Amino acid sequence: MSDEWHPPAGSWASSAARRRNMQAIRSRDTKPEQLIRRLVHAQGLRYRVAAKPLPDLRRTADMVFRPAKVAVFIDGCYWHGCPEHYVPPRTNPGYWSDKVARNIARDRDTDRRLQEAGWLVLRFWEHMPAGECVTEITRVVKERRRDGTQSSVGRTA
Template identity: 65%
Template structure:
């Protein structure tokens, strides 16, 4: 077993690694999967509006995917998608290094997002997706309106047997 690190000569990425360089690997390992700045801004505004939610939670039992904010009683799941990782039509720029890998990776993320949306909708959930570049205040207004609008339907949602 080699004791080489990314900073040392002779370093090589682990077998099958996506890293094209030691610097790239170090950078990618530092990416957050929750508590990003856009998520925190949205959460702060929604909380200030008096709504309570679960953070980074699974909307459905047994579902491997988590939503950034989950309003269980009203069945609203909120996702704040990063422009790079989810293929934003406005801001996504495909990397020039290892383009085949990234095309497959980002495409898979987008397919998984659509599958998640469909599965939650089948179970009576409202899915709200926002891009990281969207105005947090506008997103918070939309979340608050959706949750408030579904509170009146709470009894009907629970009676669906799902």
């Protein structure tokens, strides 16, 4: 038996190195998320991290402000198809491009479901300046708290 690594049958990983690289990608607690959370916390706002805004929806937001009904997502440029920075993959492009397209469709479905339930969805790209994101989050959450979550302000990046 050889010590060389072989991908399991049907695996998307084309090599051991690629597999290690893909496994190292974080789905939560990324540097942009941590920075924005730290700055929002410094503004005196409290929130849930990686929480489900709706109990019956199997999706989590990066930051959830329950009383204000605000869900914040910090989307990675590659995984969520940033119009500025997404570069189609060269290796196994069919699989990865389809995956990103499914992620985008799921994001739009999540937005729609949350909005129908009275939530405000804020989406920011990972490349956006943290200070701008924090200013928008702070403004919207404070406004919705003051107005009793009836405000419809906000934006999707």
